[in-house]
Amino acid sequence: MSNLINVTCAIILKDNKVLVAQRSEKMKLPLKWEFPGGKLENNEDEASCVRREVREEINIEIEVIKNLSSTVHDYGDFKIRLIPFLANYVSGEIILLEHSDYRLLDKSELIKLDWAEADIPIVEEFLKIGL
Template sequence: MKTILVTCAIILRDDKVYAFQRSKNMKLPLKWEFAGGKLESNETEIDCIKREVKEELNIEIQILKRLTPVTHEYYDFKIKLIPFLANYLTGDLILKEHSNFLLVRKEELLNLDWAEADIPILTEFLSL
């Protein structure tokens, strides 16, 4: 099974964190995740996450640091999720793929039904 390389961003804004709910038409419907997307062959991880956040959410972010990547095998695909901690910079948030979002305190993230690959990233983030 081929591994799909995907970047994601934990986006901080005013001491809170964004979480995004996948739409019911996506794989892993209605699960919560950190926004991001597939790495294209001609781009760096940082270029990818900035592009994906702009395309999916209409906002600009500033990358703070890279966290530990996670490889997770779902029943029909395998993903390597490459997480970044980022600050919200500018733009009006518009959901183009997700069905919902929350901007919550860090500890409130534990109340959500996360996509499995995002859970180790969430755990690392909560320990920072």
């Protein structure tokens, strides 16, 4: 039984676009697209985690609006619970510190990307939400 890793992610809205990030070649799931975020630390609440991770990974400040449905995905050698948040871009210049690329896309373009498997149900739920 693989351990369950709690991971937050942010669907970041900026100028009516959605920010998505591409994992680098060195990361697990290389070159897959994802919503930026990261592992929940001990004694950290989920909203604080996603704000910290976004600051650490892409150098911007976000405002969390609400959370969406968490999903659990088993990658075989590890299992994650992905805890998604809808967020607004607040400030900062996007500087990729871990990812290889990012895009600001219209909502309709999201389905065309090669997503990390755990992110797919989150993309599908997000597409059903009216903004």
